[in-house]
Amino acid sequence: MHLSHAHQASRLQLNDHGQLRHFLSTEGLSREMLTTILDRADSFLDGHGGIRNEPLLAGRTVMNLFFEPSTRTRTTFEVAAKRLSADVLNIDISKSSTSKGETLRDMLWNLEAMTADVFVVRHGASGAAHFIASQVTPHIAVVNAGDGRHAHPTQAMLDMLTIRRHAGGFENLTVAIIGDIRHSRVARSEIHALQTLGAKEIRVIGPRTLLPRDFEELGVNVFEDMTTGLRDVDVAIALRIQNERMESALLPGSSEFYGLYGLTRERLKVASPDVLVMHPGPINRGVEIESEVADGPNSLILKQVNYGIAVRMAVLAMTVEGQLAAQAAVQSRVLEGDAQ
Amino acid sequence: MHLSHAHQASRLQLNDHGQLRHFLSTEGLSREMLTTILDRADSFLDGHGGIRNEPLLAGRTVMNLFFEPSTRTRTTFEVAAKRLSADVLNIDISKSSTSKGETLRDMLWNLEAMTADVFVVRHGASGAAHFIASQVTPHIAVVNAGDGRHAHPTQAMLDMLTIRRHAGGFENLTVAIIGDIRHSRVARSEIHALQTLGAKEIRVIGPRTLLPRDFEELGVNVFEDMTTGLRDVDVAIALRIQNERMESALLPGSSEFYGLYGLTRERLKVASPDVLVMHPGPINRGVEIESEVADGPNSLILKQVNYGIAVRMAVLAMTVEGQLAAQAAVQSRVLEGDAQ
Amino acid sequence: MHLSHAHQASRLQLNDHGQLRHFLSTEGLSREMLTTILDRADSFLDGHGGIRNEPLLAGRTVMNLFFEPSTRTRTTFEVAAKRLSADVLNIDISKSSTSKGETLRDMLWNLEAMTADVFVVRHGASGAAHFIASQVTPHIAVVNAGDGRHAHPTQAMLDMLTIRRHAGGFENLTVAIIGDIRHSRVARSEIHALQTLGAKEIRVIGPRTLLPRDFEELGVNVFEDMTTGLRDVDVAIALRIQNERMESALLPGSSEFYGLYGLTRERLKVASPDVLVMHPGPINRGVEIESEVADGPNSLILKQVNYGIAVRMAVLAMTVEGQLAAQAAVQSRVLEGDAQ
Incomplete structure (x- = not known):
């Protein structure tokens, strides 16, 4: 059961080429993948306490969906996303339409339609990030910013x-x-x-x-x-x-x-x-x-706090890249199908 | 009376050359104008669910003035403005100085002096957006994001x-x-x-x-x-x-x-x-x-949600362009006057 | 006592070369320094009610730490920082971890580690901005946005x-x-x-x-x-x-x-x-x-409101430049020490 859980988590987190497309838990990821994340994070550190900016997410929209408040974690993701030149939107869930009786799934679909590229999710319920990743349309990357007692x-x-x-x-x-x-x-x-x-x-x-x-x-x-x-x-x-x-x-x-x-x-x-x-x-x-x-x-x-910016930059960049690669693969299959 | 109301709304929304300078209601705008808005919105859609970014509002400041809360609508305007490279400020009206006894008109003048270019207005009172458009100095574009039972x-x-x-x-x-x-x-x-x-x-x-x-x-x-x-x-x-x-x-x-x-x-x-x-x-x-x-x-x-981003981009771009054209016309009249 | 207070304030506000590194009070600054601030602010005004943007703080992070709410002042700093191309984060202090028992100093150190460059501070207690400036690590600029009855x-x-x-x-x-x-x-x-x-x-x-x-x-x-x-x-x-x-x-x-x-x-x-x-x-x-x-x-x-944007741009730009000059001086002393 433990293995199959890890296996499931792994399937959801990776695209067909084994690239990261969501970052939900450390469980189920290989040593190579974790090492790649660390290497990528290292590449953003300038060695003097500073962080190198890279416009890898220019024109992309990162939405912070914090179902439980955490100024500290939200701020680190906001800084990380901005250092990658993303547009960042903090969605105030408590004031949003879920409180008007909208379902979570409807809310996600609506935010997707507003052309989100990444959802950074913080939720009080264990498994919430996995659930959200299983519900979103394929091109959205989900990053877990803490869910219940499950994972951070x-x-x-x-x-x-x-x-x-x-x-x-x-x-x-x-x-x-x-x-x-x-x-x-x-x-x-x-x-x-x-x-x-x-x-x-x-x-x-x-x-x-x-x-x-x-x-x-x-x-x-x-x-x-x-x-x-x-x-x-x-x-x-x-x-x-x-x-x-x-x-x-x-x-x-x-x-x-x-x-x-x-x-x-x-x-x-x-x-x-x-x-x-x-x-x-x-x-x-x-x-x-x-x-x-x-x-x-x-x-x-x-x-740790300082490195946290670099790690979040790495995860944001890698999941978006994984989603783009997955989409490109789908499109090339479609084109091949057309050509036959 | 109905006609004169539409006529009034039209006069406020257009500059002397018939270009959009505020977007307050669909009432009073011609079929040509509505079609132009739709064409402009179409131009931002890439046909695959994506939106083309264009830096048309780079260096300009869009202020969201939401007198009644609406996370959903505010977010769509924020996304639209950022996709045009505008700076976006969400003014928290409930915490701002109107609650300290400042009049609405004084608040608007102050926000203008902070070098706003566009006010996106949501208000519980019908006619609020028209009122605000009638109060602002000529170079500010007002976009109605919903006023009472009147218009959206x-x-x-x-x-x-x-x-x-x-x-x-x-x-x-x-x-x-x-x-x-x-x-x-x-x-x-x-x-x-x-x-x-x-x-x-x-x-x-x-x-x-x-x-x-x-x-x-x-x-x-x-x-x-x-x-x-x-x-x-x-x-x-x-x-x-x-x-x-x-x-x-x-x-x-x-x-x-x-x-x-x-x-x-x-x-x-x-x-x-x-x-x-x-x-x-x-x-x-x-x-x-x-x-x-x-x-x-x-x-x-x-x-609809997805197209909403493109429509808001169209309206933001067109009203700013209409205001710039109106200002240019005023300046050229001043220069002509000087030359005589 | 009055003089020594001014003297202290002056020492904290200036680097070894007499450049502004924090802006905490007008007290203790020379006529030359105040004039330099005014000249710098003047340089951002275009003479037609507009403000010239300059990307002097591109890639830098300005954090607004407002311990007492002031939408108006916060907005002017946000506009000013964005016109200098800075990333701006509004830290919601009331919801942040100080309310979880974290000390102010720990909160500041954490925000610094998130790679802040400037803290804009508003606080209800007189002297708060000076205290914060005395606590932060050397490369962070502190700008006083109003502290108690003391200074604005x-x-x-x-x-x-x-x-x-x-x-x-x-x-x-x-x-x-x-x-x-x-x-x-x-x-x-x-x-x-x-x-x-x-x-x-x-x-x-x-x-x-x-x-x-x-x-x-x-x-x-x-x-x-x-x-x-x-x-x-x-x-x-x-x-x-x-x-x-x-x-x-x-x-x-x-x-x-x-x-x-x-x-x-x-x-x-x-x-x-x-x-x-x-x-x-x-x-x-x-x-x-x-x-x-x-x-x-x-x-x-x-x-006044309009000029306020230019003055805040001047102060943000000058304090960051003063910090950079101070850091460069430290590094060159270290290098000279190495060379001996």
Whole structure:
């Protein structure tokens, strides 16, 4: 079942030539594909914290469909699309006609007819991006900007880019992800990407209530204790604790969480001396991470944000190119048919 | 009085050379002008569902002034303006200084001074676009994106473009408009456009409470019954039923409306076999229209949306050109005066 | 203390070569610098009410960070940035992660990492723009779009541009500012700019409760009476009365204010015959100013709005250039260090 799910996701994401046409999850994509995305993202980085603009999407329209608000992620996609010279439209879903009783499918079809080329989708329901990709007409590329607890693949890929640029590769790495793994789309996407890219060992660390139930299936090692979990790790990724979870029974209070799982200098002493410290942001200082660690020499938290622009540029450019190649193939088949 | 109203509207919309300088209503414009708009819109369509970009408004600023919210219409104007390389600003009227006691006229003057070239206006009050066009300084073009129950001329023109492209012309056509005619700015603008373009017969179909009181003056045939009203029609346009009206005493409940006036396959059997089915959107499936009709082979509903981009591009380009020609004429008169 | 404050502000605003790198307040800037800003703004005006576009910020990202809403000011910065070919992002602070417990500094660092070049900041707290400028990494330019009661320097500079263009200079001018001086960031910035630019006399006119307590320090002449205050003035600037103040005990009702301090034709009879009438907008007709004065031949109120685009273009261009020069200097020092 797990394989067939990955297989399905792969079929939807790729065109007949194996090129990316939607970017929905890291699951189901090959190591070659993930590496291509990282290489493409690398090509936009100028090495001085700047990003090279390329007018690859000039004349194309990217529509941000955010069914749940996220100024931060929406802004990164908007910057990325503009750096590719696309026209960007932020569709305010809450004010739009879905609230007037229009179905989601009708709304998508209407936006398509307004000559959209890419939908960047953020949705509170797991699987929403896949559903939307299955509904749109063939030439529209769908990029998942986070769906429920399922996937946040651009976040995962920017984390992979960060690791590759600062650790040189994945083969010999032990990576620990800390916090609320169970409810985290980021963790889920990271685990799939790290496995595909060949990380030596993936660990998850957190209280039992926040650990995944299917961890054996995921192929990760589970730790409830930071001292053993962080031992000799090369990369430590602290996840954001959602306030809404802290208020529920699932989690101890934020100071208690920090007491047990906060990423502190003291706790990192057992890790590799040049451990890379990462966090998807926005950080809660004194909850998941000590300020001195977040701002310290091993922290790559702001690099992650910067690389995120390049990764989103890569994914936008590649999915549009994949759609164009698929259309060209269809047209050439039609022409061949005509010629017979 | 009716004629003088049309005459007034015409004078405001055209410059001294008869070129479009505002686009406020289909009423008062000649068949030649409407045909020119359709031809210009056609020129932006590439024939494969795509739209040709042209940088006709590069360096110009289009301001969307939406006094009532409409994500859908605003988005189409934003896409159209960007495809012409204009800078687009969405002015959030509800948060702007009119709420601080500034008069509408002062707000307009201020926006003009910020170097606007076009105001796209949506307003809940009938006549608002005309009023605004009468207040702005001469070089600003005003495009009506819907005012009260009065007019929605770009919607009417995209419907005309749809009919012309799919029926070939207007002369031999019987067109039926179904639903809440009385409160519909779309119906009003369509009736004027169809009459001007020479449609053979225009029918309106709906419950007595929702039919116009001045129908004889409008020159349309009125039907309260779908079977007789749809007989042999070439085009059937279902209007959207506004929920707020359904909740009032004016309308039966939505299922009762569907029972009497829903556009179904069964009812369309009396129409022309290749009847064109249209709807301004967003559709209420099972209220105004049967899903199988909306998604069926005769439905042009999504084409309408697509053509709407081209029509808005045409109107934006033509009004700006009309304003520039008017300014040039004024300047040359000033220069001639200087020379004497 | 006053001098050291100005000195501090100056140090933060200029790079090592004395070029503008942030624009936070008119206080602390030299007459040469203010004149350079005015000259640069002048260069964007085409003399016919139009603005010359220049692609000076092509490929650069301007982020509008408005912690308090101001559609009007935000729109002017958006227009100005687009006329310089910048990408503009309006960050909706109220919906962004600061509301999720992220610190302001973390939010700024994140936005920087998204490759921002300029932050345009509006904030309800006095000193916020200075604080933000002190926190950002060196290559980000900060432009103050109004902070608390402290400063609104682009408004002051567009007023200076208006005066210079219509009065020819500052040396022989008597300028009166009327209304709620004490709470006005506009008045504060104007007074500093007028002093620096060498105005002959600066007067403030208003009820005692609304006059500054430190007026002697400011070097202005204070009048509670319009007849003596307006006598022989060359420029009369009416400030906007904030409704929230009128509702408090600080102010008489609006009609009582108008009766005492409204700028009327009658009252202006004692002023210079070609007195320039100005107002930062939006105007309250019949509260601060008589309609006939606002719309009369001496009024420059709409010119001010128009010049405001040019002033914002100048400040955006100059601060980015100042940052680039500072970076280039750092890099050349690094290279020299390498060479040794």
